[in-house]
């Protein structure tokens with residue numbers, strides 16, 4: 001099944017599709033961006049889907065429009081998981097390098113990759129030794145070196161979620177932020193670690209210790225909420241309190257786990273926190289030999305973007321690499337807050353008091 005959106009297109013007539021889009025996506029028309037001919041050729045040659053949509057904001061008298069293009073890449077691994085680590089990683093670099101080039105040709109200014117994009121998601125195997133060499137330093141590891149060059153060449157801010165090995169040899173699930181001049185800007189570490197079914201990351205690394213950083217890039221204020229952190233609404237809130245205009249949610253999640261949540265959580269967060277959310281999930285099937293068993297996991301892609309007014313784009317396919325390009329006007333963030341009086345009616349002091357009174361416990 002390619003995507004939910006294609007099923008709808010195939011089965012609803014034009015009028016019904018419009019009605020459906022209005023309720024489900026928040027608007028009748030997806031506002032597709034016209035992509036270059038070369039983009040279509042490259043996507044066909046590289047066997048990845050490219051889709052482009054835009055979100056407009058109202059014209060203002062005093063502020064200029066603040067329009068930029070975001071890029072989200074979802075991808076499968078390239079080589080089987082028992083190939084040498086160096087080859088597996090290089091094959092992914094080669095594929096991603098080509099997709100980033102297409103994103104650059106479409107003027108993408110901020111781009112985000114999926115969770116631990118350089119490797120198969122071996123964190124479901126319970127094994128560590130075999131995979132150690134995928135862990136790398138955040139500021140000058142192989143993937144940061146690779147992306148710094150592309151960031152500089154294309155004047156693009158790049159968010160690179162990796163498996164970090166710190167100076168003491170400890171691992172972290174980390175997102176590195178590289179600025180448009182190719183400089184390492186900083187990093188965020190995943191705050192909430194799953195311990196559910198085969199997602200058991202607590203044996204690999206600890207919850208993040210860097211709070212909720214917002215990176216003031218040349219193009220906008222951005223933050224990263226890594227995968228499982230999307231189930232925690234206060235995690236989203238903290239990025240808003242620190243001033244984020246766009247929050248990326250790079251993920252690795254499978255259909256057996258909350259595919260029904262996927263379209264809801266980041267979308268609700270965009271409305272509740274008045275920023276854009278960008279949801280990126282890996283695709284493809286990954287097979288691991290664990291002792292005498294085979295472990296097989298299939299990721300469902302479906303990456304999408306939501307605007308602060310709750311309108312969302314269709315998703316990328318469930319089963320194919322893809323580049324989602326979304327043109328946004330960041331002025332929309334403040335416009336929505338003003339229109340709904342969200343800052344004026346917030347009761348943060350009341351919640352802070354209530355949380356403190358409950359001794360930080362859920363009942």
Ligand SMILES: NC(=O)NCCC(=O)O
Nearest residue numbers: 194199227228252253257
């Ligand atoms: N990577 C990760 O945190 N997966 C957990 C499953 C989920 O939250 O969908």
